[in-house]
Each structure stands twice: as C-alpha cells, then as structure tokens.
Amino acid sequence: MIRFLAGRTVQAASVLLLMSFVIYGLMGLMPGDPIDLMISADPKMTSEDAVRLRKLYGLDQPITERYANWLAAAVGGDLGYSRLYAKPVLDVLFPALGNTVRLLAISFLLSLAIALPMGILAAMRPYSRFDYSVNLAAFAGISVPSFWLALILIIVFSVTFNLLPAGGTGTLSEGGIWETARYLVLPVANLVIVSVGGHTRYTRAAMIEALRQDYIRTARAKGAGPARVVLKHALRNAMIPVVTIIALDFGMLFSGALITETIFASPGMGKLIFDAIMGSDFNLALVGLLFATTLTLVGNLLADIAYARLDPRISYR
Amino acid sequence: MTAAAPAPSPDPAEPVLRVAGLDVSFAIDGGSAKAVDGVGFQLTRGRTLALVGESGCGKSLTALAVLGLVPRPGRIGAGSVRYHGRELTSLDDRALRGIRGNAIAMVFQEPMTSLNPVYTVGDQIAEAYRLHFSASAREARAEAVSMLDHVGIADAQNRARAYPHQLSGGMRQRAMIAMALVCRPDVLIADEPTTALDVTIQGQILDLILAMQKENGMAVLFISHDLGVVSEVADDVAVMYAGTIVEQTPAASLFAAPRHPYTRGLIETLPGTTPPGGRLPAIPGVVPDFRRRPKGCRFSDRCSLADGHCRDASPPPAVSGGAVSCWKADAP
Amino acid sequence: MMSRPLIEARDLRKSFQSRDGTLRVLNGVGLSVDKGETLALVGESGSGKTTLARAITMLVPPDGGSVRFDGMEITRLKRRELKPFRRRVQMVFQDPYGSLNPRLPVGRIIAEPLVIHGRGTRDERHKSVARLVEAVGLGSDDLARYPHEFSGGQRQRIAIARALALGPDLIVADEPVSALDVSIQSQILNLMADLRETRGMAYLFISHDLGVVRHIADRVAVMYLGTIVEEAPAANLFAVPRHPYTRALIAATPVVGRGKRKPGRAIIGEPPSPLSPPKGCPFHPRCPMAVAMCRGKVPVLEPVHGLPSQSAACHFKDQPAPAGNNPWTDLVAETKRGEP
Numbered sequence A: 001m002i003r004f005l006a007g008r009t010v011q012a013a014s015v016l017l018l019m020s021f022v023i024y025g026l027m028g029l030m031p032g033d034p035i036d037l038m039i040s041a042d043p044k045m046t047s048e049d050a051v052r053l054r055k056l057y058g059l060d061q062p063i064t065e066r067y068a069n070w071l072a073a074a075v076g077g078d079l080g081y082s083r084l085y086a087k088p089v090l091d092v093l094f095p096a097l098g099n100t101v102r103l104l105a106i107s108f109l110l111s112l113a114i115a116l117p118m119g120i121l122a123a124m125r126p127y128s129r130f131d132y133s134v135n136l137a138a139f140a141g142i143s144v145p146s147f148w149l150a151l152i153l154i155i156v157f158s159v160t161f162n163l164l165p166a167g168g169t170g171t172l173s174e175g176g177i178w179e180t181a182r183y184l185v186l187p188v189a190n191l192v193i194v195s196v197g198g199h200t201r202y203t204r205a206a207m208i209e210a211l212r213q214d215y216i217r218t219a220r221a222k223g224a225g226p227a228r229v230v231l232k233h234a235l236r237n238a239m240i241p242v243v244t245i246i247a248l249d250f251g252m253l254f255s256g257a258l259i260t261e262t263i264f265a266s267p268g269m270g271k272l273i274f275d276a277i278m279g280s281d282f283n284l285a286l287v288g289l290l291f292a293t294t295l296t297l298v299g300n301l302l303a304d305i306a307y308a309r310l311d312p313r314i315s316y317r
Numbered sequence B: 001m002t003a004a005a006p007a008p009s010p011d012p013a014e015p016v017l018r019v020a021g022l023d024v025s026f027a028i029d030g031g032s033a034k035a036v037d038g039v040g041f042q043l044t045r046g047r048t049l050a051l052v053g054e055s056g057c058g059k060s061l062t063a064l065a066v067l068g069l070v071p072r073p074g075r076i077g078a079g080s081v082r083y084h085g086r087e088l089t090s091l092d093d094r095a096l097r098g099i100r101g102n103a104i105a106m107v108f109q110e111p112m113t114s115l116n117p118v119y120t121v122g123d124q125i126a127e128a129y130r131l132h133f134s135a136s137a138r139e140a141r142a143e144a145v146s147m148l149d150h151v152g153i154a155d156a157q158n159r160a161r162a163y164p165h166q167l168s169g170g171m172r173q174r175a176m177i178a179m180a181l182v183c184r185p186d187v188l189i190a191d192e193p194t195t196a197l198d199v200t201i202q203g204q205i206l207d208l209i210l211a212m213q214k215e216n217g218m219a220v221l222f223i224s225h226d227l228g229v230v231s232e233v234a235d236d237v238a239v240m241y242a243g244t245i246v247e248q249t250p251a252a253s254l255f256a257a258p259r260h261p262y263t264r265g266l267i268e269t270l271p272g273t274t275p276p277g278g279r280l281p282a283i284p285g286v287v288p289d290f291r292r293r294p295k296g297c298r299f300s301d302r303c304s305l306a307d308g309h310c311r312d313a314s315p316p317p318a319v320s321g322g323a324v325s326c327w328k329a330d331a332p
Numbered sequence C: 001m002m003s004r005p006l007i008e009a010r011d012l013r014k015s016f017q018s019r020d021g022t023l024r025v026l027n028g029v030g031l032s033v034d035k036g037e038t039l040a041l042v043g044e045s046g047s048g049k050t051t052l053a054r055a056i057t058m059l060v061p062p063d064g065g066s067v068r069f070d071g072m073e074i075t076r077l078k079r080r081e082l083k084p085f086r087r088r089v090q091m092v093f094q095d096p097y098g099s100l101n102p103r104l105p106v107g108r109i110i111a112e113p114l115v116i117h118g119r120g121t122r123d124e125r126h127k128s129v130a131r132l133v134e135a136v137g138l139g140s141d142d143l144a145r146y147p148h149e150f151s152g153g154q155r156q157r158i159a160i161a162r163a164l165a166l167g168p169d170l171i172v173a174d175e176p177v178s179a180l181d182v183s184i185q186s187q188i189l190n191l192m193a194d195l196r197e198t199r200g201m202a203y204l205f206i207s208h209d210l211g212v213v214r215h216i217a218d219r220v221a222v223m224y225l226g227t228i229v230e231e232a233p234a235a236n237l238f239a240v241p242r243h244p245y246t247r248a249l250i251a252a253t254p255v256v257g258r259g260k261r262k263p264g265r266a267i268i269g270e271p272p273s274p275l276s277p278p279k280g281c282p283f284h285p286r287c288p289m290a291v292a293m294c295r296g297k298v299p300v301l302e303p304v305h306g307l308p309s310q311s312a313a314c315h316f317k318d319q320p321a322p323a324g325n326n327p328w329t330d331l332v333a334e335t336k337r338g339e340p
Helices: A002-029 A034-041 A047-057 A063-075 A087-126 A129-143 A146-160 A173-210 A214-222 A226-263 A268-277 A282-312 B059-064 B093-099 B121-130 B137-150 B168-182 B199-216 B227-233 B250-255 B262-269 B307-312 C051-058 C080-088 C108-117 C124-134 C152-162 C182-199 C210-216 C234-239 C244-252 C291-297
Strands: B017-028 B031-043 B049-052 B074-083 B103-109 B187-190 B219-226 B236-241 B244-250 C007-018 C019-034 C036-043 C064-069 C089-092 C172-174 C202-207 C217-226 C227-233 C302-304 C307-312
Touching: A002 A063, A002 A282, A002 C202, A034 A047, A034 B137, A087 A129, A087 A173, A087 A226, A087 A268, A087 C182, A129 C124, A129 C152, A129 C172, A146 A173, A146 A226, A173 A226, A214 A226, A214 B103, A226 A268, A226 A282, A268 A282, A268 C064, A268 C108, B017 B059, B031 B049, B031 B059, B031 B074, B031 B168, B031 B219, B031 B244, B049 B227, B059 B074, B059 B187, B059 B219, B093 B121, B103 B168, B121 B137, B121 B168, B137 B168, B187 B199, B199 B219, B199 B227, B199 C007, B219 B227, B219 C227, B227 B250, B236 B250, B244 B250, B244 B262, B262 C089, C007 C051, C019 C036, C019 C051, C019 C064, C019 C202, C019 C227, C036 C051, C051 C064, C051 C172, C108 C124, C108 C152, C124 C152, C152 C172, C152 C182, C182 C202, C182 C210, C202 C210, C217 C234, C217 C244, C227 C234, C227 C244, C234 C307
Parallel strands: B049 B219, B049 B236, B103 B187, B187 B219, C036 C202, C036 C217, C089 C172, C172 C202
Antiparallel strands: B017 B031, B017 B074, B236 B244, C007 C019, C007 C064, C217 C227, C227 C307, C302 C307
C-alpha cells in the first residue's frame, strides 16, 4: 500500500511538472506581456523604460531559461507575487481554493446522493416507466450547457422571484451559516444538475450489468432477499467501474465549477484564474492552473485507492 | 431469518420433491411460448435424477423454476412443485427464500462467475448459513470453515479468507458445494457442476457430490448435457428435448436399451462409444428454437422414424419413470 | 508419400511474463505431423496446448526451438516471408462466433483469405466460395447472411470453409467441437473426416475430450505442464498407455455404459501452476507411482521399449500399465485410493 501510494505520488509529481512546463509555455505564447500592460496603463513610460524593465524582470531571456528560473524558485517554495493583487500568490489562492473545494465537495456529494439511489432503482426495473423517467431526466441534465443553465437559474430565482442572490458570497461573520448557504444554492444546483445525469447513467448501467451476473443468481438461490442481493452483492461490484468513470469525470466537474464560479461571481479558483488571465497576471494564472491540476490528480488518486479497496482482484502493485 | 428444519417425510419412499405439469413461458409477439412444457419428475431421498439434454432444451430453466427463480420475463405458466407435499409455486417470495439454500440448494456451472468476486469464500458460505440459522458471525464463520474442510479443501481456516480469484477452478467448485451444503439441504440441484472443469478435476467433484449424498441422504437433481457424466452419477435419467421430457427411466435401462429415437441418437453419436475412425452416427438438423417448434412431435423433423402421425400429434410427455414420449417407441 | 514430415517442431520454448513471475508455458516441446495425418494434442487447461498450436503456426513466435514446414525452417522468417506458409496452414478455433467478423456476410468471410492472398478474379473467387459452402454442407443462399443468423454448428462450418479456401496442407483446429452440442459435434467431426478424405490435408487437432480424440486421431500427443509426456498411435495410446498421466486422463473420462462411478477413482490434486513447476517429473506430485527418483530427475520423452512408435516421459515407461480404469479396454480392477 505504501509503495503503491509512493509510486502514484511520484507519477502525480511528474504530471504536475509536465503541466507546469506546458502552461508556462502557453502563457509565454500569449500576445503581450506585463510590460506592455504597464505601458498602456502609464502613458509616461518610454520604450527605453520598457526595455529596462524587461531586463529587470528577466523577460528578455528565452522562455526555457525563464522557466528554469521559475521552477527553481517554485521548488524552493517561492511561488512569486500576484501582480493584480500585489500579494504573494498563495495568499490569494488559498481562500479561493477553499471556496472552490467547498463548492465542489457539496455538489459532488449531493450529485452522488441523488445519482446512486436513482441509478440503482432504475437498474432494478430496467425499461420500466420509472427507468424511462430517470433516463429522460438524466439526458436532460447531460445535454444542458452549464453556462446557459446558470443564466437561466439567475433569471428565474434571482431576477424574477428574487429568492436567492445572483452571485457573490456571504461570510459566516456577517450572516451566519444560512446566509452563506444562500449564496451556494444556485452554483451548487447548477453543478449538480449538469453532473447528476452522468452519474445516474453510469450507476444504472453498472448495476444492470452487475445484476445480470451469475453470482446474483447464486445469491438468490441461497435465499437472499432483494435488498441484500442489490445492496450487498450487486452494488459493490457495480461501484468498481462507477468509481473509475466518476473519477475521470471529476476533471469535467472541476472545469464546470470554474465556469459556474465565473458566472456567479463566486470568489473561487475559477474566477481567480479567469481574472488572472484576463488581467495578464501570468504568475497567478500559472500557479492557479497548477493548483487545479493538483486537485484533479488528488481526485484521481483517491479514486484509485477506492477502486483497489473495492476490488480484491486489484493489488497495490 | 430462522427457518424450521424441513419436516421429515413420514414415508421414506415418499418423494422429497414432486414436479408435475410444469410450464415456463415467455411472452413473445402476440402470445407466449413455453420454454418448458409439461415437465414432471420426482426426486427421492438418497437418489440422483439426471436431467440431460442439449443446450436450449429447458433443463436449467426447469431447475430455476423449482426454486422460483425463473428469470424475467419468463414465468411459471402452470404446474406444481411440491416439496414434502408443500406446494412451492403458490408461495410468496419471502416464504420461498426460507426454502432456497436451506431445504433446496443449488450449485452452478461456472464457479468463477457464480461466486461473488468481491467477498471471500468464507464470507459467502457464512452468509448462506446466517440467512437460515440465527448464528453469530463467529459461529457462521466456524461453520463455513468446517464445511470447507469437509469438502476437501486443505488448510480451510486460511482458504476461507481467500477471494474466488485466488482459488483454482476445482477449489472454487468445492467452495460452491460447501456453500450449497452448509444448511444441510435435503435437495441439491447441481446444474452442469463439472462442465467448466478439467476432466481429472471433474472426477474429484463427482466423487465429492456422491460422497456428500451418501453421507446425508439428500436427493440430487443433476443437470448435464454430457451423457458420460450422467451415466457415472445418475440412478434415474430424464432426457429433455425442446422443453419436454421425452424419456424417463432408471439409468441402467436407459443406457442399455434407450427407447426414444432422440435418446438412441444421443448415445450413438458419442464419439467414445463407437469404434474409432469412420463416420459417427449423427442426428441431422438442430434443436429448434422454443419459439418455432415443429407441430406434432418436436423431434419429428430430425427423426428418421417420423411419419405423418408424428408430425400431426404430440405424444404425451414422459412424466414418470419408465415412460417414453414417442409414437414409435420400441419400433425396430 | 514422402518420409519427411509436413511440419516438425523441435524443442519449442515459450514463456510469458506475468505480474507474479515467469510463466513457462512451453518447456522444450517437439512434435511432427505427416502429410494427411491427424495428430491430436490432448491436455487439460493450462497444459500449454493452445500456446503450442500458436507457436507452431507462428501466431505467437516461440522464444526458442525450431519449426520446419515442408523442410523449411520458418521460425527465423520475416513477416512477409511467412505468407506462403500462412496460406498452407489454417486455423479453426473453439468459439466460431468470436472468430467470425459479425459485420461481414458469410460469403465475404469465406472469400477473405482469397482476397488477401490475391487469388483469382472476382468471378473465380465467387465460384470457389460457392464450392466451399457446398463442401461444408451449407447452401448458396447462406452466403448473404451474417454470422449471428447461424447456429453454433453452422458457424463452425463457416469457419471451416474459410480455413479451406486457400487449399491448406494443414489445419490447426483448437477445440473445434468443444462448444457444440453432442448431436452437432458428431456432424462436425464427420465433416472434418470427410474433408480430410477428399482433400488430403493434415490436422493438428487440439482437444481435452479423449472420446473425440480417440475417434478422429491417427496419433495422439499428451501434454502436461508445458511438456509432452506421451505420444503414440491412437490405438496404442488408448490400449497400452505408458504414462501415468495418460492413464489418469483415460480413467477420468466418463464413458456411457460403465455404470455408476465407484468412489476413489479420481486422480488426486490439481495441476501445479506453471509459475512454480515442481522439480523433477512435472507429474510427480499427483502420480500414484512416484518414487524419490521422480522428485529429482526429469524424465525424457523416449521410445517405449518394444513399442518403437510410442514414446513416454516417465521413468517407469517400460513397465506395462497396471490393470484398471480404462473405459475402452474394459479392465475392471479399481485402484483403491481415497479422496485427497
């Protein structure tokens, strides 16, 4: 188990390293650099100033050189400053990360809490009216673009009925838990609606497959009742593929969260990265994207552990 | 759930299980088709009845019907299944669950797929025990280990902790048998229990089933497509073809003097029974699909003896010992 | 007929790497098939018989050893150079459904080898396909249908027709009748015998069913744990088996008409894992005759004294078989050994 985890951590670190290079390179390919922005913001700056500043910040060096310098600093724990917020990037990122993780965790758990029972019930009576309804709803959720849904939710619940805030966030100190929760309702609903359909369909498909297996017949022949057959014998087997697919989907959910936060003006990673890119705050964007990558990698690692725990045929080697 | 031990039969010659007029039907376009049609037989204490036939003849469905486990959308259309005189077809699922695995247990063909891959064999055997007896987890565990030991698994204490994939095919089938027998059933249904196994392992498993039967006197319904295996274990044989039993008789007389042309054909086509080389006698054609069976006798389209009468009228099914379902039985 | 065998394999070796170590599937196996001969390869699952078939046909190139086909060494040929060999050796598999492309009509399936090897014009190919389906007992109206519309036996006929298309000298048939019902099995065995009669090709017939093997084979090779333990003309093998494993297989084969089985006839134990084969004779852990020598010294496959056409890899091969347990020789004495 320790070896397995160590191996996977090394693997994740290499992915992260590769991603940092790719993202750094992409940033470098973007038109304009911070100095251009300074020039446009400050008409008194001359082109000599610009050359001097470029040299000062090392922007005149080739990109590989700059990357190497950045990497050396980053490994040493110095992730640099955010130009936009004029703070160390970590000070900016951590609160945003907290918000995003909270949004993701609530949406993810809620989606599973709906998808698992729905998928199981639909699989127990495939092609029944209930199954058709579940499928229809699931397809509707899958088909809806999340940005469009977010706007509709805002129009209906914030503008027309004025029930919930359209964006922003509450803080515990101001309005207590309920006030904070009110700000989360629409973003969470948005994410749940777009992800629950897929989760339900995976669960249903895996359960139908599991319920068709010979060991289900064996369990029934032993005298096991329907609840035991479904929840003990079929579910655990069905969860093996479901965990894998949902973990792969986690990246999707994450990018959904980024869009959702941007639309609901919720101060999370999504909005931060968006603002950083739009404001050419390269360092913040870079580190933000790497944090996002890490989050996805951690999600996948957790899924691998869950997978190996569910299936005794998988050994940690 | 605690189920009372099966009531002892007052008369030892009284059948443990009596099946009569059993139909299993499936809805098809504009009606229904009987995959099992008018099957009848009885199982007696300490004896083995083999249900033999080719794939698709309805033998497995018959077995599942006895336990009320016909897969959807099939259903028992008619007939009766009496266990010690108690009608099972009219029982609700809850009452049937008290019988399944307890009084009537079943062993399946593929021990790899028939065992749940994510639980240890010990857990699966213990579960079978706890479903029918009130026992602590520890007691059920001990019962499972002693049962594994009993079916010839060395180092049962440790093997109980193994997952199915960690055991060989023969071991898995022993574990399946341990699971079936842990509640001391008085009927064991073995559905092709050795078909997936190598021939040397098959012999071991057949010995095991016979030894267990000798020990506790259970009645065995042994389902197989392999006449060779059947001849090694059966006291009585029922030959199924296209959903009905066409011949039913004690094993010795079936193999010495088969009366139904299909039975004769099956025995003659076995490569091991004829001198080597040359042509094997063959039954022409294929087993008809249960939705498109010929009119009259179902075997008439493949039978060399069939005449107009055979193609018009079905002979009555062979529902008891010594019976044959053929207009031309005993024809030269 | 020439004295040179059609195909001759010597000292074939093949290992696979698995997570748990090296699986030695073939440990120096040799066999030969003459023109027009049927050699049956018998063994239980894991004995290596399928790997052997694939190694001799170069579907899975062996790690070591030699295969000569019609006098030519083929193990060192390049892919392209193997093409003439591929034409002359064809395979038929156990699962006729898995080996037929479900999306092609039967006519195209059977014609495919002709197309691949660039045989004939479209018209000529049409005619040969028509002859082939007739030869295997199907109708010309079957050519436009798809594999799923056929029963298992008919699919095996299609697979055989495809194998015949290029007029091969050898057909390697891997459990060709194991998945079929008995009444269909005899039809296919008859077909294979008829085709051999009319076309004169040889078969390497792989099976676990001794009844089938006894019926169709001229010679039989018995495999156990990656080696051939006995090889003999079929009549000899069944009458005077000289390897205890062969005897165990014969004894274990259920045959109609012997009456209900007597307990204790089964051979003990299970085949050892190819990951950790036993030292000495591979069969010694299960062998009723094993002595200390068997645990230390690997027996070599050598002709049996007085029976030059029969070879066995057993230190006791020259002792006649103890009586008993042979359904085909009807010896009645039973060895008394208990269950494990």
